[in-house]
Amino acid sequence: MRLAVTSDIHTDVNGPELLAALVDRARELAPDVLLIIGDIATAPAHYLQTLLALRAVVPRLLVVAGNHDVWTTPEAVAKGLDSWARLDHLLPALAAEAGAELLDRAPVEIDGVAILGSLGWFDFSTREHLLELPMEVYQKGNWGGLRWMDQVRAIWMEGDRRMEAEEVALRLRERLAAQMRACTAKKLVVATHMLAFAGQIHRRDFPEWRFVNAYMGSLGLGELIRSDPRVVLHLAGHTHLHSDLKLGKLRALVTPLGYKREWLGATPREAVHRSMKLLEL
Numbered sequence: 123m124r125l126a127v128t129s130d131i132h133t134d135v136n137g138p139e140l141l142a143a144l145v146d147r148a149r150e151l152a153p154d155v156l157l158i159i160g161d162i163a164t165a166p167a168h169y170l171q172t173l174l175a176l177r178a179v180v181p182r183l184l185v186v187a188g189n190h191d192v193w194t195t196p197e198a199v200a201k202g203l204d205s206w207a208r209l210d211h212l213l214p215a216l217a218a219e220a221g222a223e224l225l226d227r228a229p230v231e232i233d234g235v236a237i238l239g240s241l242g243w244f245d246f247s248t249r250e251h252l253l254e255l256p257m258e259v260y261q262k263g264n265w266g267g268l269r270w271m272d273q274v275r276a277i278w279m280e281g282d283r284r285m286e287a288e289e290v291a292l293r294l295r296e297r298l299a300a301q302m303r304a305c306t307a308k309k310l311v312v313a314t315h316m317l318a319f320a321g322q323i324h325r326r327d328f329p330e331w332r333f334v335n336a337y338m339g340s341l342g343l344g345e346l347i348r349s350d351p352r353v354v355l356h357l358a359g360h361t362h363l364h365s366d367l368k369l370g371k372l373r374a375l376v377t378p379l380g381y382k383r384e385w386l387g388a389t390p391r392e393a394v395h396r397s398m399k400l401l402e403l
């Protein structure tokens with residue numbers, strides 16, 4: 123299987139030129155499957171437009187949800203559209219409308235390889251202890267003028283109660299575990315938007331960066347992934363920085379596009395060339 127992969131394309135922020143470059147590159151690579159690991163667009167119209175454009179040039183398009191894809195507003199939540207409703211209903215419906223598939227509940231099996239996906243969520247296990255902040259500060263998402271927007275725009279409800287990030291991370295990890303248990307394939311690829319391994323967290327020596335690292339993922343996701351020797355490849359996004367790790371027999375690859383100021387390359391075409399990778403499985 124020829125699998126093309128990238129993440130964090132943020133087409134609502136990056137604009138039409140970037141989407142055109144993604145479409146061109148996907149057409150050139152001619153993969154069997156294109157996998158976009160989250161942070162596609164927040165507005166449903168942009169999300170759908172992006173998937174339609176990409177699906178037109180590849181035979182199979184798989185997507186994983188990103189945190190920006192499940193952002194909502196208190197007004198929308200009052201009408202029943204919290205982040206769970208976006209993940210479980212809106213995004214799968216938009217994907218289906220575009221002829222794509224959202225990976226979250228069940229794997230897709232191609233040529234004997236199962237591809238499993240999950241948004242995953244952060245549980246502050248990637249935080250840097252050097253900061254010595256109490257957990258409530260991370261839960262609020264406000265510190266020294268910084269605000270982590272998922273704590274504002276991702277609203278996960280259980281009845282009338284807003285769930286804490288740790289609960290969301292646990293629920294999504296259990297969903298992924300259930301997918302893995304039910305899967306009978308001999309070779310698995312697991313794609314999570316959130317990071318799963320300590321080696322994927324980029325350390326920088328200033329406090330703001332350390333604070334933000336608390337929101338990068340969950341080390342429990344990594345423990346789950348490594349508990350199953352069938353997993354040969356882990357793919358992630360969310361950070362807009364690249365990494366490619368070897369963890370025993372497991373390869374863990376992060377190959378995001380990110381926002382314009384973060385692109386590897388001066389033009390949309392160059393940036394897409396550096397971030398969309400073609401893998402043979």
Ligand SMILES: [Fe+2]
Pocket residue numbers: 130132161188360361362380
């Ligand atoms: Fe992103």
Ligand SMILES: [Fe+2]
Pocket residue numbers: 161188189190315359360361
């Ligand atoms: Fe993200």
